[in-house]
Amino acid sequence: MSQTQATFGTGIAQCRSDFPALDQDVNGHRLVYLDSAASAQQPAAVIDAVARYQRNDHANVHRGVHTLSHRATELYEGARDKLCAFINASNRAEIVLTSGTTEAVNLVAQSFCRPTLSAGDQILITGLEHHSNIVPWQLVCEQTGAELIVADIDDDGDVNLEHLFALMSERVKLLGIGHVSNALGTINPLADIIAQARQHGIAVLVDGAQGVPHMNIDVQALGCDFYAFSGHKMFGPTGTGVLWGREALLEEMPPYQGGGDMILEVSFDNTVFNELPYKFEAGTPNIAGVIGLGTAVDYLLSVGMDSIYEHEKTLHAYLASQLASVDGVRLIGTAKHQASVQSFMLNDIHPHDLGTILDHQGVAIRTGHHCAMPVMKRFGLPGTARASLGLYNNSDDVDHLVAALEKARQIFA
Amino acid sequence: MNDTLQKDELRELYREVILDHARKPRNFGRLDDATHTAEGINPLCGDKLRLYLIVDAEQTVVSVGFEGSGCAISMASASLLTETVTRLSVEDADACFRTVTQRLTQANDGASATQETDLSRLRALDGVREYPSRVKCATLAWHALHAALKQSDSKATTE
Numbered sequence: 001m002s003q004t005q006a007t008f009g010t011g012i013a014q015c016r017s018d019f020p021a022l023d024q025d026v027n028g029h030r031l032v033y034l035d036s037a038a039s040a041q042q043p044a045a046v047i048d049a050v051a052r053y054q055r056n057d058h059a060n061v062h063r064g065v066h067t068l069s070h071r072a073t074e075l076y077e078g079a080r081d082k083l084c085a086f087i088n089a090s091n092r093a094e095i096v097l098t099s100g101t102t103e104a105v106n107l108v109a110q111s112f113c114r115p116t117l118s119a120g121d122q123i124l125i126t127g128l129e130h131h132s133n134i135v136p137w138q139l140v141c142e143q144t145g146a147e148l149i150v151a152d153i154d155d156d157g158d159v160n161l162e163h164l165f166a167l168m169s170e171r172v173k174l175l176g177i178g179h180v181s182n183a184l185g186t187i188n189p190l191a192d193i194i195a196q197a198r199q200h201g202i203a204v205l206v207d208g209a210q211g212v213p214h215m216n217i218d219v220q221a222l223g224c225d226f227y228a229f230s231g232h233k234m235f236g237p238t239g240t241g242v243l244w245g246r247e248a249l250l251e252e253m254p255p256y257q258g259g260g261d262m263i264l265e266v267s268f269d270n271t272v273f274n275e276l277p278y279k280f281e282a283g284t285p286n287i288a289g290v291i292g293l294g295t296a297v298d299y300l301l302s303v304g305m306d307s308i309y310e311h312e313k314t315l316h317a318y319l320a321s322q323l324a325s326v327d328g329v330r331l332i333g334t335a336k337h338q339a340s341v342q343s344f345m346l347n348d349i350h351p352h353d354l355g356t357i358l359d360h361q362g363v364a365i366r367t368g369h370h371c372a373m374p375v376m377k378r379f380g381l382p383g384t385a386r387a388s389l390g391l392y393n394n395s396d397d398v399d400h401l402v403a404a405l406e407k408a409r410q411i412f413a
Numbered sequence: 414m415n416d417t418l419q420k421d422e423l424r425e426l427y428r429e430v431i432l433d434h435a436r437k438p439r440n441f442g443r444l445d446d447a448t449h450t451a452e453g454i455n456p457l458c459g460d461k462l463r464l465y466l467i468v469d470a471e472q473t474v475v476s477v478g479f480e481g482s483g484c485a486i487s488m489a490s491a492s493l494l495t496e497t498v499t500r501l502s503v504e505d506a507d508a509c510f511r512t513v514t515q516r517l518t519q520a521n522d523g524a525s526a527t528q529e530t531d532l533s534r535l536r537a538l539d540g541v542r543e544y545p546s547r548v549k550c551a552t553l554a555w556h557a558l559h560a561a562l563k564q565s566d567s568k569a570t571t572e
């Protein structure tokens with residue numbers, strides 16, 4: 001391992017100092033946070049925006065004539081506008097605020113699929129998916145008699161496109177596919193896949209949880225029908241997320257949950273639902289979280305999504321090559337296009353043992369099945385160690401990881 | 414200086430005994446004529462094992478085996494378990510479950526039940542106390558033991 005290289009990726013990596021949590025020692029070592037794919041740290045701007053709102057502006061949204069309620073509503077709806085522009089949605093009515101990707105996928109399963117699916121219909125996913133892009137479809141299949149079918153992945157962690165395309169037919173009503181695999185980092189070739197799905201009239205939901213933090217997203221250019229993502233993976237607060245959907249589809253869909261805010265008029269005989277997107281936002285939302293998410297969008301835009309993409313691409317290449325140079329390391333996930341997420345094994349050391357040894361040296365990685373058990377099964381592994389990089393990581397972090405792995409190797413030698 | 418200290422603490426967790434048992438688990442394999450069996454699952458880690466016991470008419474555990482996969486801590490703990498409870502009465506074996514789980518989850522030695530049983534080899538597991546997130550790995554096999562002794566086939570989790 002060479003420590004001789006100068007730390008690179010400065011410029012954008014100056015951003016590191018924007019994240020208070022990164023400036024601490026863990027177990028006597030500088031914290032090296034390599035678990036942003038599980039949840040990213042928040043910049044001070046986000047933390048402060050949430051605190052400012054809590055201190056000064058908190059009230060319920062959409063329902064008061066008083067000043068604080070007005071302020072809260074402005075901030076909350078302002079965040080929706082930011083999110084709308086951020087992913088280039090055509091219309092703010094298409095931005096449904098949810099508690100995260102999981103809720104967004106469940107919403108589509110229950111509100112878009114459930115009323116229309118019947119026995120003989122199919123839902124298509126891939127072998128790369130996170131459990132939250134598997135289980136909601138299993139549930140709706142059970143409820144409707146439809147069938148869940150799964151496209152294979154290959155040894156590099158790419159979706160087998162031939163198989164995926166072969167499974168597409170008029171029977172398939174929806175394709176649920178991740179933008180980026182959280183387990184293997186694979187960036188799916190969405191343009192080709194969505195174009196192919198279109199030819200069969202298949203609706204497409206993209207699980208964008210791991211896409212949004214790493215690259216510029218333009219939902220209109222992508223051509224999908226739904227795009228789901230989580231706030232906490234893009235440097236915003238937990239318990240926030242977005243379902244973007246085409247307005248025409250959302251219009252047709254029945255509400256997902258009933259309650260306050262999603263209605264225009266309620267009587268015991270009849271209830272008139274509110275307009276989009278409020279039809280899908282029953283109850284008091286995570287106001288503070290959404291305001292923080294809006295600030296996270298401001299932050300990402302100020303850094304620049306293209307700079308983030310370039311920075312992470314360079315850093316991932318360095319990570320992959322440094323890892324590969326460690327005796328006994330095997331990379332899991334070597335797809336053609338990969339985001340800055342890298343799974344690996346070190347000899348036959350169980351990932352959890354590795355995780356503990358690394359943690360001891362201040363290096364935080366994720367270990368286990370990454371909520372993608374079918375992926376682990378495909379590779380015949382109980383789990384993997386996974387290092388994921390965010391905009392705030394630099395080559396020094398990678399060097400620390402590699403040094404920590406050398407120690408793990410000694411202990412298990 | 415800091416570094417050696419860190420390393421020593423880690424060596425405490427991954428003692429030679431642990432690494433040895435993890436590499437070469439004792440009594441690994443299924444017992445076809447088991448009278449008691451239980452599965453242990455640690456959903457968080459994916460550690461998974463099945464414990465087999467043969468209990469004779471005198472209520473003595475005459476044979477113990479296990480199969481499964483998991484981290485070094487869970488495999489070593491299971492391996493140590495098989496050595497510890499073979500030839501114990503059912504009662505004493507179950508008392509070991511209580512002693513071990515107490516010992517690993519409490520700061521002090523929690524030496525209570527089964528003073529007669531020699532648990533010295535289990536000291537190797539003591540390092541895990543410093544790692545709250547790993548205690549479940551160490552106790553998994555013992556939960557399976559407890560479940561197996563309670564009924565003839567069951568499932569134990571650390572949750």
Ligand SMILES: Cc1ncc(COP(=O)(O)O)c(C=O)c1O
Nearest residue numbers: 100101102130132182207209230
């Ligand atoms: C690819 C992918 N999809 C979905 C999710 C679920 O996101 P959340 O737990 O925020 O709903 C995650 C988070 O781990 C993910 O990585």
